[in-house]
Each structure stands twice: as structure tokens, then as C-alpha cells.
Amino acid sequence: MRLRGRKGIKEALEAQPELVVLEPQANKGRWREAFGNDRPIHVELGMGKGKFISELSALNPETNYIGIDMYDELIRRGSEKARDSREVHGGDLSNLRLVRFNIEDLEDIFEQGELNRIYLNFSDPWPKKKHARRRLTHPAFIRKYEQVLNEWGEIHFKTDSRSLFEFSLNSFADLGIRLRQISLDLHADGPRTDLVMTEYETKFSQQGMPIHRLEALIGPKALQAHIERLAGVDEAAAAEESEQPE
Template identity: 75%
Template sequence: MRLRGRKGIREEIEAQPELIILDPARHRGQWSALFGNDRPIHVELGMGKGKFISELSALNPNINYIGIDMYDELLRRAAEKARASREEHGGDLSNLRLVRQNIEYIEQIFASAELERIYLNFSDPWPKKKHARRRLTHPGFVRKYIDLLNDRGEIHFKTDSRSLFEFSLNSFADLGLRMRNISLDLHAQGPRTDLIMTEYETKFYEQGLPIHRLEVVVGERALAEHLASLQAGE
């Protein structure tokens, strides 16, 4: 389904090359050079209107963030949110890039071990069994993420779909991945102030719907630190 937007969207996003990347494949393996530093790179796959990635990047200037979606209109809206977040929180946009890309071909724009964290927020659940391979937590996608993540790599996943959450638990487990901080109702005791909400998440919370969340520990160093914290009783 094509997302409708106002006229002149392409011209508007093309006029923001310092923030919006329309040809990301040419930066594969060179994203640190694009940012001009070797700070960790965190990516949101399917950023929607950009509230989550905009606020997160504004609050964490020592981390580089990339928001990805495939629609020009969403890139335009995310750019607006990014600039508004900087006005509210201060700082500049140097640690954020918004990228147009079909996530199915994510390996074409990132090299092995180039990323530290991947966020999957309220991805399309594709409820029909015949569409299971399109789910962003299908093993076919997760294997790509494993390759793209470095030794501190993690996947943070949130959804309102119980069926997708159950599918994802099995998908991660089948690949032998360690999970932590699993929650079936993230905001049961009130909004988690330590986590940024997406647009969908805010709406679902206001409707009283439970949010499911988990973190997947992928990288060897991340896993070692996690196991050490368990032994220490943290």
C-alpha cells in the first residue's frame, strides 16, 4: 500500500542531504566515516513517523542513530520530528541519519559487525501463516541482524501483537539466542520513564493494551557481560 503525502515530498527530502540518505548502499561499511567518529551505531528498522529515533538521538549525543523506512512521506515527517526534538532538547543533528531503504535488503547498506544495536518497534505482524517470512523477527531476518551486529550487539523488540511476540520468542530461541528483560505488559505499573515510547505505543497504552518487550543479547562481549551480571546477582 502506497502512503499518501503532500506534493513536493521528494524535493523536500532531497533538500536535506545532511539528514536524509536516499542512496544508503554507497555508505556500506563506511557509516562511521559518514558520522565522522567511531561511536556506536544504533538502528531502528521501520521508524514510522520518527518519534522514537528522534527523541532517543537527541537524548544520547554520544551514540549515532539511523532510522530506516521505505516511504518518502515518513522520511519527511521523521525529519520534522528530528528538528523539533533538537529544539526541545538542544544539540544538533550530527548523530542522526534517516534512510530510505526496504528492510528486506538491509545487508546491502550495512557491513558485517557495523552495528551495535537494532530496534524493532511495532513491526507489521503479518498474521497470516503464509506471510511468516515477511515478519522482521523471522529467522531469515534475524540471521542478517546477527551478521550486522558487532560483539556488543543487541536487538530490542517491542510489539502490541501477542501472536508476533510468541512467534519472535520461538524464532530467537530456535537460533540459540539469549533473551532478557522479557515483559508481557511493559507499562503495567505506569509508563516506563526510562524508555522512549513510539507513536503507536502511546496510543496503545492510552487504550489500555499491553505492550510486549524483550532484549536479545547477540554479541559475544554483550553475552559475556550479561552472564557476568547474572553471576554477580545483579
């Protein structure tokens, strides 16, 4: 992502402590306290300009959200987007925090089991094999996510990159992680208006590129609930079948 930084950016970030967390390490194990409630915490890793996390947090005031990126300028743009999205959708900013931080050190800002969901949206594909360990769905990263997610933990992943998607499917499979809602062309039947789109997603899908998506069930309760839901669907289908005339 090409960025042109603005002067006074540090001051701009310091001026909004209710939204921008400049020392996230201090919140490790205390994010619920920081939000002032026990609601689930969902995090987007690599939020870019912040469209997705801003809209999602405005639409879901009952969930807490944290957007992370490694550039000050993106955090500043994200803070503008967050305010714009409140003008459109209403609500306040109390369920959103923006953090400039390197995802590689995730365990320095989150305690074990502190998060309910991680969003990975259009993560850099790092196509060269020698850079595979930098991909955010490398098994070493997934292991980190497993640490900070709780028993209901899920990872939701979207990308336009077929090679990154294939790589990611293998990473999850190698770690024995159950997947659901796998799609190779998310918007094939028209834009999915039930899901908030990211900046990259909007751009790529307008160009006709297929978007790949999956959900990974990390926490045991998330997995159990999914299995029970499937069993319920099977039972309902069997009941319906038995009611059919021979």
C-alpha cells in the first residue's frame, strides 16, 4: 500500500486517546477493562485504511472491535473513517480502538484467550516461496492466533489471491483445524450485502476478480456449536424426508 504521510500525524493520533491506543502493551489482559464491559472482542489484523472495521463496529455496537495496522498514517485514516461511519450509521466510538502495532508481536498486546474473533482481510500474499513465513496464515501465525483466541474463537479470512488461499487451506489442514463457509467466489451471485466489504474487496470485486473466503473454528465451543448445528440440520432434513409420501 502506497502511503503519503502527513505532518503532525503523531499529534493527530495523540489527540484522540479514546479511539487510538498508542501503548497497547499496557492493555494486555485488560482490554475488557479498557472497553468497560465484558462483550466479545473482534480484531482485524492489517486493517489498511479502516473501512471494514469502522463500518462493522458502527453496525454492531454490542461487540468490541480493535483494528491493527503498522503505519501511523493508516491509523489516522482509520480514525477519520470511524467518525464518518458513525455519521452514516449512528452510534458512538466506544466499541472501537485503533492500534499501530506489528502483528508479529501479537502476544505482547493480548493475553491468552482474550479475543473472540480475528479477521484477516486481503493480507499481503508474499508470493515468493522464500517469504512464506511472512504470510499471515502461515502455521506459525495461526499458532499465535490460537493462543490469544478464547474457547469461542474463530478466524475469518478473505483474499483475492488464489495462491494465498491455497496456502492457507493447507496451513489450517496441517494444524487439524475445522473450516466452514468456504467460498471460491464470494460475490458470484451479486455482492453479499450481509457481509461488510473491505477497501481491497470493493476494488477487486468491481474488477471482476473472485474473492475467496473461509471461517476457521479455533475454540472448542465454536466447533461444538457448529457440529450441533449441522446435526440439527440433518435431523430436520430426515424428518422432512420421512414425511414425504412414498
